Amino acid sequence: MRLVRVDDAVGQVLGYDTTYVGKDGAMVLLPRGHVITREDVERLKDSGVYFVWVEGDEESSDLMYEWEIAETVARAVAGENTYVRQARQGSAWIMAGANGVLRVDVNGLTELNLSGDVLLITRQGMSGVVKDELVGVVDVIPLSMRRGEVERLLRFRNLVSVVPFRRRRLGVVITGTEIYQGRKRDLYYPVIKARADKYGWEVVFNTIVPDDEDKIMNAVREAIRNGAEAVVITGGMSVDPTDKTPIAVRRLGARVIAYGIPIKPTTMTMVAVLDDTPILAVSAGGIYYSDYNALDILLPRLMADLIPSREEIAAMGHGGLLPNYKPGH
Structure with a gap:
């Protein structure tokens, strides 16, 4: 990817989501993959965005970008009776796959979060949860990481799981x-x-x-x-x-x-x-x-x-x- 001024980005493919944050909340202004138009330039500037990442001609096979990292790490830390949904803005969601009680490996979560690059954020352990409820979020801080750096994080496994109700x-x-x-x-x-x-x-x-x-x-x-x-x-x-x-x-x-x-x-x-x-x-x-x-x-x-x-x-x-x-x- 290349970092360019928004004025020079017209006709380029946006490399990652750009975000608008206001009193009404946060939202994706322009999604990754969007081809930037002249009208977009003013919208971006109105939101305080003057530089954007755009897709370059050369891709490094050694790099993983935020959306890939989030999903890869989420699939590693998601344990029994959970599943992963990709979200925007460098995040992935961990969802409950059954009605039950959420279990969180707090020690593993803490060690993962100390990496400083990827954060695991969950609901309180031992909470009752229902199927398809959001129980955890994996957020990626940098735009990209080396594959080796991501692979080192994959030792953190099954940190989030759901114990199904056995009594009904x-x-x-x-x-x-x-x-x-x-x-x-x-x-x-x-x-x-x-x-x-x-x-x-x-x-x-x-x-x-x-x-x-x-x-x-x-x-x-x-x-x-x-x-x-x-x-x-x-x-x-x-x-x-x-x-x-x-x-x-x-x-x-x-x-x-x-x-x-x-x-x-x-x-x-x-x-x-x-x-x-x-x-x-x-x-x-x-x-x-x-x-x-x-x-x-x-x-x-x-x-x-x-x-x-x-x-x-x-x-x-x-x-x-x-x-x-x-x-x-």
């Missing part, structure tokens, strides 16, 4: 004597159902029970008998005398991994496993913070059989103060 049948137990007696309307089930619809889970059991240990225990057992592969229990999670959910889960004989999760909101949450069935008991705060809470952080992991350890849950305190938390609630 969900049981829901809503607790609260005031709801059971009809004094208050249940607001929690729609919050859970929205997650189930998003990720392709089926709610196979749903019931409301009072704040009674035996009735909560029986409801969980009935959910499992009806085919639930995981059970969500809502409410009754604090230390008030009428809050019976943690006691009921323990009386079931479930192995409690953690009671009290270092995130806000919905700190008073319990993660347990009854035989082979994960149980997520979530505080009533998930109603007020319905947009994002412990359901979003923990339930996708449980449905993918990525049962967190006590140490992993303890580490959630870093970043556990969620953006939607409002002090005083």
